[in-house]
Amino acid sequence: MSKVGIFYASAGGNTTIVADALKEAFEVDDDACVFMEDDFDSVEQFEDFDTLFVGSSTWGQGDVHFSWVDPLFEISSDGIDFSGKKVAFFGAGDSKTHGEHFCSALGKFYQTFSKAGAEIIGFVDASDYDYEASLALMDGKFCGLAIDNINEEDKTEERVEKWITALKTEL
Numbered sequence: 001m002s003k004v005g006i007f008y009a010s011a012g013g014n015t016t017i018v019a020d021a022l023k024e025a026f027e028v029d030d031d032a033c034v035f036m037e038d039d040f041d042s043v044e045q046f047e048d049f050d051t052l053f054v055g056s057s058t059w060g061q062g063d064v065h066f067s068w069v070d071p072l073f074e075i076s077s078d079g080i081d082f083s084g085k086k087v088a089f090f091g092a093g094d095s096k097t098h099g100e101h102f103c104s105a106l107g108k109f110y111q112t113f114s115k116a117g118a119e120i121i122g123f124v125d126a127s128d129y130d131y132e133a134s135l136a137l138m139d140g141k142f143c144g145l146a147i148d149n150i151n152e153e154d155k156t157e158e159r160v161e162k163w164i165t166a167l168k169t170e171l
C-alpha cells in the first residue's frame with residue numbers, strides 16, 4: 001500500500017479520536033503520525049507520503065486550529081505541489097453552538113490542498129447531520145469526516161468506522 005501519513009491538530013482530544021482510529025486501521029507508524037502543535041517543523045514533511053490524512057477541529061469563525069495556519073499559508077504561497085497525492089480531511093466541531101460554521105476547517109483544507117493539486121478523497125453524505133452552514137459542504141457532501149463529540153458523541157464511533165471502510169475502497 002502507498003505510504004500513509006497523518007497530520008492533525010486537536011485542542012481537547014476529539015479530533016484525536018479519528019486520528020487514532022486511522023492510525024490503527026492503516027497501521028501508520030508513530031513517526032508518520034504528526035501532531036501539528038508538537039511534531040510539525042516544515043512542509044517538507046508532507047513529501048514522504050502518497051496518502052495524507054489531514055485533521056483539525058474548527059475554531060473562531062470556521063477557522064482551522066492555530067497550528068495549521070502557517071502550514072496552509074506556506075503550501076499556498078510556496079506553491080507546494082501535491083499532485084499524485086491522495087488527501088482526506090477529518091475534524092471535530094460543534095453543530096449546535098457553532099452550527100453556522102460546522103466543521104468549516106475541512107472546507108479551508110479543501111481550498112488549499114485541492115488548489116495545490118491533491119486528489120481529495122473521503123467525502124461524506126451530509127444528510128445525517130443537523131447544522132446551519134459549513135464551508136465543508138459541497139454538493140450535499142462534506143469534503144471529509146465531520147464529527148460532533150459535543151452533541152452527538154453516540155454517533156462518532158459508527159461515523160468513524162463507516163468512513164474508514166469507505167476510505168479503504170478509495171485507496
Ligand SMILES: Cc1cc2nc3c(=O)[nH]c(=O)nc-3n(C[C@H](O)[C@H](O)[C@H](O)COP(=O)(O)O)c2cc1C
Binds near residue numbers: 012061093098099
Ligand atoms: C471559541 C470556540 C470557537 C469554536 N468555533 C467553532 C466553529 O466555528 N465551528 C465548529 O464546528 N466548532 C467550533 N467550536 C467547537 C470545537 O471545534 C469543538 O469543541 C471540537 O470538539 C474541538 O475538537 P478538539 O478536541 O479536537 O480540538 C468552537 C469552540 C470554541 C471554544
